[in-house]
Amino acid sequence: MIELPIPHAAALRYRFPVSDFVQEHSLAHLSAAETRLSVALAQPKRIALGCIVALTALGWLVLGLMSAGPAGGSWSIEALCRLYPATGFGELALAVPMWAAMTLAMMLPTAGPMILTYAEIADTAARKREPVVSPLVLTAGYVAVWLGFALAAAALQWMLARAGQLDNGSVGMLVGGTIFLGAGLYQFSALKQACLKLCQRPFPFFFANWTTERAGVLRLGLRQGMTCLGCCWAMMCLMFSVGTMNVIWMAVLGVLMTVEKLCATARFSEALGLGFVAVGFGMIVMSVM
Numbered sequence: 001m002i003e004l005p006i007p008h009a010a011a012l013r014y015r016f017p018v019s020d021f022v023q024e025h026s027l028a029h030l031s032a033a034e035t036r037l038s039v040a041l042a043q044p045k046r047i048a049l050g051c052i053v054a055l056t057a058l059g060w061l062v063l064g065l066m067s068a069g070p071a072g073g074s075w076s077i078e079a080l081c082r083l084y085p086a087t088g089f090g091e092l093a094l095a096v097p098m099w100a101a102m103t104l105a106m107m108l109p110t111a112g113p114m115i116l117t118y119a120e121i122a123d124t125a126a127r128k129r130e131p132v133v134s135p136l137v138l139t140a141g142y143v144a145v146w147l148g149f150a151l152a153a154a155a156l157q158w159m160l161a162r163a164g165q166l167d168n169g170s171v172g173m174l175v176g177g178t179i180f181l182g183a184g185l186y187q188f189s190a191l192k193q194a195c196l197k198l199c200q201r202p203f204p205f206f207f208a209n210w211t212t213e214r215a216g217v218l219r220l221g222l223r224q225g226m227t228c229l230g231c232c233w234a235m236m237c238l239m240f241s242v243g244t245m246n247v248i249w250m251a252v253l254g255v256l257m258t259v260e261k262l263c264a265t266a267r268f269s270e271a272l273g274l275g276f277v278a279v280g281f282g283m284i285v286m287s288v289m
Helices: 018-024 032-041 044-067 089-127 135-162 173-186 190-200 202-209 214-237 247-262 267-288
Strands: none
Touching: 089 135, 089 190, 089 202, 089 214, 089 247, 135 214, 173 214, 173 267, 190 202, 190 214, 190 247, 190 267, 202 214, 214 247, 247 267
16 A cells, blocks of 8 residues: 655554445435445545546547548548648637647546556545545646647647648648657657656655645646656657548557556657657658659
8 A cells, every 4th residue: 555645644553444434424314326426536546547538538539520520421441530731710710629639538548647646645545534635636737738738739730731831631741751750859858758757657756746735736737747748749749740630640649658658667768769760761761752
């Protein structure tokens, strides 16, 4: 069991499981459904897991509906890979929720270990009757950072489309190859490795910065979001190379970023870097032939 990095934790010698708490407080005045809800809400880890699943599912649902087209086209490989450029203000209004949904779908799974680590600590604190803040507050801070990135990416997509630099939602081979090359080289940078290490090991961060104030937990979520942004922004920018509405590539990159954060070493990250550099170099060569 995780030792709590919270005030007065050392003075508490006994654990109080939720089942024991419910037995001590029978909640006889509540219905069976309300009792079950009370037990569930007393377990922040389950709240965090449910939040990740629900928001990720929502992101993929929105992306799927967009991929089917405005007229409700058929579900096919062509539909899933359909790309939408943004040229007018109406298209910009569509691009913002598109990038927001894409961000939720791709980045929330990668945040799972971080959110669940916080929830583990909060769950243990709740069992010891220590005050805790819901992991939903932490998640809100994390999501806010990536929604800011989504807004910036949508604006960049719109400007590129207005300048005629997007072809069916993606940049040309030369620019696309340059983006892949840059993303590959970034995998070896000190900033990338520092952010990746923090993403892979969130417990020391929470141990050193634990707080029971809602504003403080929100700030922790913002800091974790910025760390994750420093780790993954370059791979997210690859969407400009492969197509900003290519759901298949979204799934591939989402899986790669999740696996990268689950690894104990940087070897997988470096292997990705070599792969991106090779793809980028190949695209640049093909563009000049």
